[in-house]
Amino acid sequence: MLRRALTGSAMGLALIAMPMAATAENLGQALADAYNNSGLLEKNRAVLKAADEDGAQALARLRPVLSWSAGLSHSYGRTDTGRPPSVVTESNGASATLTMSLLLFDFGATRLSLDVAKETVLLTRQQLVSIEQQILLRAVTAYMEVRRATENVSLRQANVGLLTQELRASRDRFDVGEVTRTDVSQAEAALAASRSGLTSANGALIQARLEYEAAVGHTPGTLAPPSRLGSVPDSEQAAIAIALQNHPSMNVARRQVTIAELQIAATDASLKPSLNLSGSYGLESDLDSEAHGRKGSVSLGLSGPIYSGGALASQQRQAMLNKEQTLANLHVVSQDIRQAVGNGFSGVRIAQAATIAGNEQVSAAKVAFEGVREEATLGSRTTLDVLTQEQSLLDARTTYLSAQVDEVLARYELLSAMGLLTAQDLKLNVDIYDPAAYYNMVKNAPIGISKQGRQLDSVLRRIGKN
Template sequence: MAKSKTLKAVALACGLAWTAVSAQAETLADAMIGAYNTSGLLEQNRAVLRAADEDVAQAVAALRPIVNWSADATRQFGTTRSPQSNNEILPTVSNTVSANISAQLTVFDHGANQLAIDTAKEAVLGTRQTLVGVEQQVLLSAVEAFMEVQRALENVALRENNVRLITQELRAARERFEVGEVTRTDTSLAEARLAQARSQLAAAEGQLAIAREAYLAVVGRLPGALQTPRSLPNLPGSVDAAKAVAVREHPQVRSLQHQVAASELNILRAEAAMKPTVRLTGRLSVTEDFDTDRFTRGGTVGIEAGGPIYQGGRLTSLVRQAMANRDASRGQLHQVVDQVSQNVGNAYAQLRIAQASLEASDRQVRAATVAFRGVREEAALGARTTLDVLNAEQELLDARSLRISAQVDQYIAAYRVLSSMGRLTASGLGLPVQQYDPVSYYNLVKDSPIEKSKQGQQLDRVLKSLGKN
């Protein structure tokens, strides 16, 4: 009785109550929600996206006037001697203050600044897709962590049951040895198998501890009782249909498409840099001498134009370099499209392997169960040896272990198919989370607001809510 209570306590501590469906049982969706809400990797890449948004604001600022000020106060001192002062050495002191305001506005630059804005926007769109890819990575890690804990929990339960069964077989072998029905060899075999079973139980408990730590790192908390998923996610009916979705929607493909577009714009920017630029300039200045009360005030307004004549071939080299980068981006896009299609095919293959393994292991478990029960009954009648019983029990244990792994692998493979298609996202799965909106911050900074403006003050509140200011 005491031993039974001890086993129940160990089972509870390890979370073996996951099979009971209760209100407190954690679901796979709960694990993904926890990972989405606590992922430092997502926070990092959201900050990267906000930094890319600021590139648009900086590019917009280049179309606006640039106004600078400067001021200085100067004290000049020394001595002088001249015939006018009868060659006497007299001190000289002069105190002046000057202030300047200068302004500059690009009037015409063959579209270079606007092209810079368009390039920055393409970079923002590409970075958003990179963030979607990171989100998929985080959610897939949550699925794997959840299922690995389940695998470990079931293996621990299986190994504990194995220890109990072999303990019973050892007890029966010793009783039969005492009455002379079996030899010492039978009890020794049972003792060896029991030691092996306890070693395997310790290893399974170690794997459970590792899986729990991985769950903590991904989800942000230790797992409690876990509820087995009721069904696999919805997937396309064929590999070709899934590949078609992946080529259209996978974030890595979309990110590279924006990168190619940015490369095309960079060629135009490099060509525009070879053409003249027209700027409107203005300057106001004032200088005052405190010693003589003299001052000068004035200003200038003008239009200046300029452009390169010869820079040693640097500008044409930049054009050729931009073309080469464009070609490299196109080649990378084709490569990634092929890789994404291959990943979809591989993911489907892994899913089919897991499903076939699960069906086979189900049949293996049924057959091994019948065989074990029959061998144990025959052993009770003296027709089988203890070794036969232990071997039959080991085959049943192996079959059940294979089934556990096949079932876990099936769920992981199914979600890997979703990830390979680009649909393993919080919105795609319908997770009840406060989804990060990449557009809201962009809308606040895209017009390059100044600090004291209404939009700038709203941006300050957003930054404070993010804990970044």
């Protein structure tokens, strides 16, 4: 039912639209351009890459840390014995040391921080999907508003032309004494109001074109009737089930619960001791002589908290409260999504009914206008009657146009509420961004001098140039 009605809406728009050029831009192309040109998407993709690096840094804390140090020293001393000469000592030295440390065991605290980082990456991916939906919905809205404004200008122009004819006819009839000066003045006033409405419609079109440029990335040309992208189920409950499973806000809320649970475990682990291995190897040389030496050490260290002023206990309680907060938020988000889907279905049904009623209203108003105008030529209707019926016809056509546009927008708002307004779900002709690509490059925490590290550096340099 929804699909048949929405298809009919698109056909209705085509019927009242202005003639379309062979190269008219369609809705799919506009959405693809919005996807490719969005600076907001690029910004949030960089945010995701930064979260990927948090995972690499968490993994690095499980690996050995090797560092070096080197130094030159100069020491000077003078001892005064109370009688000359004083004793003066002076020496110069150099040293170099390699130090290694490795976490052997900490009851999983560091491993849990890695798990938190991975969950944060998955959460950030869902936030990126949410941004993508916002961008595509804005593009759909901008596309349809340009069409609404364009076709409204066309209706207003036709109305001005018709009222110009009516004024000319009224003046001709006044010249032969068929109507009074009042009838001519009424026609003049109606034409002035129509021209004012046309000016307002042109202003709305300018604003709609500016919004289109901001949303899509270029100025609109001739826009084709909207194609039907994506699909919606036939029942509200099915749509709600899809939304609860796929909507990015739900997935973000679920990840937040998982992260809160991991943070509770990490806080518990921080109360336990950790075992560390450390070692060092160094060279020392006396620059004033040929004396030199080597030294090294290996040690195991066990450490843990005893008393922290209550900070650790507070952190445990805080972690538990954060989990309660995320669980409550999950419930709130699910209710919001249910409501949004319900509103979306209701909006589609209302728009469908408005479209059907608008079509019938236009047909009736057209018949009434033609009848009143014919009766006016026979002298049984006044000029005011004709002008009033002409305004009714214009209002009916404008209402019908808006109903069709609103029906298309309602469909895409429903897709957004279900979490299906994405480039992949709409099958847009774009290179779909792979959110896992960068993560797969950095998940093993490659060092800068490795082959993979150099590849990453090359990728980031290209991003910076772009």
